[in-house]
Amino acid sequence: MKVLDLSIGRPAYEVEVQASLLFEAALGLAAVTYDEIRDTLERKTPEWEEILRRMKPEAQQEVEYCAKHNTWQTLLRLLHGGEFTALEAFLQHLRSMTVEQLRYQVLPALCEPREEELRRLAAAGDKGAADILIAAAAGHGFLAAYVPFILNVDGEVLKRHLLLLTESWYEAAISPRETEWAEILMREVKVKREMQGRLSREAFVEWTIGKAYQPDPGLRRVLLVPNIAYRPWTIQADLPGTRVFYYPVSEESLFGDDDPYRPPASLVLLHKALGDENRLRLLKLLDEGERTLQELTVTLDLAKSTVHHHLALLRSAGLVVSDGSTYALRPALLQQMERQLAAYFERGGQGG
Incomplete structure (x- = not known):
């Protein structure tokens, strides 16, 4: 029987790998201003503190402003507005933008299908559009505070902040290791580009970010941005028509060799996460079922901040996932742990 296929099917999407030291700078600001995950990062607190000490007092104040208003996210959105390979090119682009252009570019896409129209109207000062975006952002984590801030802050003040913050942070955090990074x-x-041609789009994204990936309908592009500053975390973000993963660079790229005696960072992090009595208790509770932060706090009889800290370490190791309200165990990673350790010991060395 002949079939006339009138179905549209799922449209194809592109996958792109894009790297820049300017992304590295913005993600470094994200890391240094997020106290709750600082202990889970591979770069430890003394290194971040040394970077801050190299900055002038007025620049340190801009970092504090960034921490209060999450303007590292503003920088990331601006960086996606062009292909900037040099600091001065980006700064010049920022200087040339009008306040309306700036607001439009850094507002998140929240209201399909009118997202572009609402962002343009809100950026131009339309109160009705601004109210719709603010309402849409409520309940989206930090966006609930970020969107009203972008819409209400003095645009020229924001530009001056971003210019000083970017230039100062780049000089203190990136320039000393610019060539190496x-x-x-x-x-x-x-x-990554060599491997991209060997795998399907979904398989390539999963291989790169280290977790399952299912593309959303209407997605036109997946952008993969490697970084050093936020290792071992992957940050997921959305731009119009684009899903972005800021993922940790591989250890082969980080060290430039294949040292058989260097354990994978993921394996080290996994064992560190398990090396604590309270974190093991948390895992056992989550093995029985999903729990909220409040439920875990009451059951363990610990301070909420303490439980949150332990959960952050377990999440960074990939043992626990969260949908924003509840936490759940990823048992597959525990089941793979023995195989990961065996694979490390089986890597060839000088002895044999």
Whole structure:
């Protein structure tokens, strides 16, 4: 029987790997201003504190302003407005923007299908559009405070803040290791692009970010941005028509060799996460079923901040996931742990 296929099917989407030291700078600001995850990062607190000490007092104040209003997210959105390979090119682009252009570009897409129209109207000062965006952002984590801030802050004040923050942070955090980190990112992009041609789009994204991926309907692009600053975390974000994953560079790219005696960072993090009595208790509770932070706090008879800290470590190791209200165990990772350890010991060394 002949069939006339009139179905539309799922449209294809592109997958792109894009790296820049400017992304590295913005993600470094995200890391240094997020106290709750600082202990889970591979770069430890003394290193971040040393960077801050290298900055002038007025620049340190801009970092504090960034922490209060999450303007690292503003920088990331601006960086996606062009292909900026040099600091000065980005700063010049920012200087040339009108306040309306700036607001439009850094407002998140929240209200399909009118998202572009509402962002343009709100950026131009339309109160009705602004109210719709603010209402849509309520309940979206930090966006609930970020969207009203972008819509109400003095645009010129925001521009001056971003210019000073970006230039000062780049000088203190990126410039001292600029050559080294540029080479790491180049190695990472080269390896990923070589592998991209061998895998399907979904498989390539999953291989890169280290977790299952299912594309959303209407998605036109997946952008993969490697970073060093936020290792071992992956940050997921949305731009109009685009899903962005800021993922940790691989260890092969980071170290530039394949040292058989260097354990994978994920394996080290996994064992560190398990090396605490309260975290093991948390895992056992979550093995019985999903729990809220309040339920875990009451059951363990610990301070909420303490439980949140332990959960952050377990999430960074990939043992626990959260939908924003409840926490759940990922038993598959525990089941794979023995195989990961065996694979590490089986890697060839000098002895044999």
